[in-house]
Amino acid sequence: MFLDRNDILILKEFLHKNNMQLKELTGLLNLKERSIKYKIDNINYVLSESGYDIKLKFEHYNLMLTDKEKKLSQFLRNFKIENYSFNKSERVEVLEFAYLFTLKAYKAEELEGVLNMGRSALKSDLYELKKSFARENLSFSSTPKLGLSVKGSENTIRRLMIERILKYFYVKDFYKLLLKDDTCMISRAVEFFAKNILSYDTKKIFDMLKLLEKKMNKVMSEEGFRVLLIYVLVSSFRTGKFPLTAEDVSNESFLKSAEEYKMINEAVKEAGETAFNEYEILKFTEYLLGTYSYNFKYSFYDNWVKMETLAKEMIKNIEEETGILVTNKKFEEEVIRYLRPAIYRIKNDIQNTAVDYKKVMERYNFLYKATEKSLKSLEEFLGKKIDANEIAYLTVYLRMAVENYRKNEKRETDKNIVVVCKYGYGTSQLIKGRLDYIYKVKNIKVLPYEEYLSYNLDNIQLIISSLNLEKSDRNIPIIKVSPLLDDNDIKKLDFYLERKIPRKIEVKKIMEIINKYTFLESNPEMLKELAEYCNDISYENNSAVMELLPEENFTAE
Template identity: 25%
Template sequence: MNIRQKHMLNTLVNDGSIHIGTSAQKFNVGERTIRYDLDVIADYISTKLQHQGLMIKNNIAHLMINQDEIQDLRLEEMDNDYYEIKISSEERMIMILYDLCWATDKMTIQQFADKYFVSRGTINSDFIEIKKWCHKRHIPLVSLKGKGIYIDATEKQRRAYLSELIRSSTKLDHYKDFIFIEWFKDIDVETIKTIVTKAEKKYGIWLTDIAFEGLSIHIALSIKRYQSHHISESHEASHYTDIDPLPYQMASEIVHEINRQFELKLPETEIIYVAIHLGGKSSYLNEDDVGSHALVEYYAINMIIHVGNILKVDLKQDKRLLDGLIQHLRACRYRYKNDMVIENPLKEDLIESYPNLYQILSLFINDTQDQGYIRFNDDEMTYVLLHFAAAINRRSQKSKEIPNILVVCSTGLGTSELVVSSLNRYFKLKIQACTALHQLQYYLGKYPIDLIITTVPLESIVPHVRVHPILTDEDNNNIRKKLSELGFEIINQEDSITKELSILMDHYMKDKDDSKLINELTELYQKIKPNENSLERTMGEYKMLSELLTDQTIQLNIDVPDWQEAIRASGKILAEQEYITDDYIQASIHSVKEYGPYIVITKGVALAHATNNQGVLRTGMSLVRLKTPVEFGNANNDPVRFVFTLATIDSTSHLVALSDLAEFLERKEFMNILSRATEAEQLIKYIKENETNVKGE
């Protein structure tokens, strides 16, 4: 029997019967295939028990044996008997890859042949495809003649490969459910998911559905490796960086609860591995640390400017886009440093729906990622695309709400924001929350919900409409129909504003009261103006670039021997003005030593900063122009002549100035002044004439 047939037999033993139609849906095969499987099961039972033990009636298969005969089926012996379990070639290759990822020593072709009861030639044929799979994913599969085959990887990498293998196998229709069951049949995965869900609620760190499943798989793997004596204290985990306190605390509680309920002693380093999953795949963002990631902010701002310029759309004022992009890029950088992967199930749909935007982002990313600061694959890139698509949709929104709506998406904020943007464009709705599927019951208990709008299959007594992540005309019609059935008036956003204006003009034609009309128009404007996304906040909240770069913080033609002294020279200016202490300068140098010359942001320009705000007294920026350019080790953008240093005490006050600097560095006019100025005042004059004015002066 193959694995599907084995699990069908287990279901028969446990439940007494199975429905052919339900089984066909579960395993994503036709009913004819299920009937063939039942024939194989019936033959197996007949061979073992010497009588017919299976009856099919009204499309339901019934097991007709007693408890003693169930013991005679020897199901436990079947679990690892690959002679009895005739697995397919594809199933066998997945299992071989699983063995290789798991193994701590070399394995031979003969070992695999013996284990799976096939010839050496069959295993050799399997390895042709296995090598292709590994090569595509940059997995170092090593074959030593006469010694064996192994995967040359660290514990951290093995965990990533095992997770990737599970993700790949569960994407195959024929293995959707039972490959996972086959590997973790002795582990109560539902208990793991319950522990993670409780921790999510307690700490307010919400995982997407994919990340939730990925973390559950990771924990199950750790339990299995511990039970197989393949896991121990590792020094690798100590090299991980940027683990925020809250995810670490949440991870600690999860691991300790796993140890308690499963009666294990997972090592303390397991906490770090779980925290990495939480930090890299959740919607968590520590606001206190945003300002310290200056390069991420610069990259996000530069990307927004670049995309907006090409599309001829002003996206710089959309704070929601900036915040969302910074959050995603921080997580992306985090994943890149820690060899983590993320999967976007909407990738193909997004690329097809937004080909122009995808092309623009691809060109920008390809031109900039050579610096080695962040690496993007198509999954990461299409998550970035989601943020931009949602921002573009938001531009035409005029939100008014009536029904209470809960949006359910499997991939988290990026997808849900896109759905919400489209919904608010066409309807007056009150979006109470956006959630991943596994948190549905929590939000149904927290908010009054009239309608659920979901991008994933859903079973709920609450009225719901299934839509595409990118809303179609059919989706909009289905939403209108459902809202109408629920008794809500269908109000179009644009029609609503037009109607209010028409009423105002009717009143004016009767009263001819100019002052009343002005007051009413002002009230209407206050209701619909898009102020929630504006970067222009209250006076003094943001620093203008001219407030940071002054004649006191700019020095020209400084002579230094190397990049470290260049950073010290730039930092010294801020230290002397009591913006920072020497600790911040040392931390900035240490960041380059640890992560490489990622601070070289464009040709000839470095933006020095530390990865935390230790030693920062107040927000400031300095600039030194070097007499002789120095090498930072960045092949694309060396040598560096201009060294800016940025220090921030909060997450927002510097963003307008940083945005202006990013735009200026793209202008030839500014770069010419930067190169040729004989005194700081020439540079300051240009900045004051061209910067964003947030002071209203």
């Protein structure tokens, strides 16, 4: 007396129609006619045994539904999940929800009964779930006699919980959480495992958020309000056993300086939410700031809660503008750390006084211009123009990332390089000639665009082209250049290739030689002028950048 995913799909098709062609079903389910006819017999048997006067029957090649009392939707809503045969991917999906939404460990038998599965199937599913959790840097922890529980970053666990609630539930009247589809068996199973968190008083959270809106004299977007309500619900559920700590919160001083932080403290006390510690309030503040810090046509969840979405877009733009690969986890985290306070400053017209944009433009004009272009997506997201000082601030951030890349990047003279142009001659030969003249290069392969599309790039370290090429999934730098390699092109290529003529003379070495024979007092202006003349990047990194932004101020706060 079991139904599976395909059986339910067939029945749900008849919620809005009375008949269906057999060939439609074969296309929908990717099954042969004989298999579909067998399924119809099984569905009719289950309907009859469940006491419903509903029947599916074939007339020629047309499947008809007889449902005089219009009770099909009632049957689907009331069908017991223990009589549903979950497939593997469905079971893993439900198990993920179960482990995220529990404050205790689960024993195997507790899960086997709900999902109608055996021990060997459960072990196999948990192995798949373990791999899925590992991608989020989460893991299973085993407690003797109690079972398995999930361990890892509290921020990650809460983010995944918010994602799952948004996936399966909708918020009615701004505070009631109801299933989006109560005829879906996965949703029904998920609801079973969500019963503890659903028992929390969401109306109390709703009232607290409305009080906050009144205190701030600002209106949150509908999506922002909904996500914030779910976040506070998840926090209330988790904080008793798994409270946030200092390591879960970044930009602490910035958040504490926001007026909203004080208002949240007041609102939480008035609402009687005594379980929230200081770090819960800080994280609450971070979420709240995002609800009105962006252009409403953009998703608050994707671009504030999951700030890495916006950070990755910015980094991609920076790489395209500069031709410099800066992608790494640490830099992405730094950009995220920079973005939230920056968005708050920009939306609230707070001037960034940490840097002088004129000095940054004077010293790093190319990088400043590239950063300015890369911030267009952020301007669209905010619906507001970004001022010069804010651009300069990120330019200095980027400069530091570039210098870190330079330290780690090996400029071997035997790099395998591909030069791509439309036809493989003319333009590409000009580029190859200029590369041979300026840089210590040995292995340059010239390719027409069509051949490049199918070329094996496994051993290629650098791609240079006059065309707009899509970024390779192998993370190979792609540098767009003009045929004659202008000054900006050479600046890009200098990050990856060694010049035949030395690219720099170290000021430090010059001073060592001078002081070997006579004492010369170190003069900052003299050192700066020498560095500019010698193009000493190491001196620039250690001195000039820090001069623009003192080290103690070089934070996103």
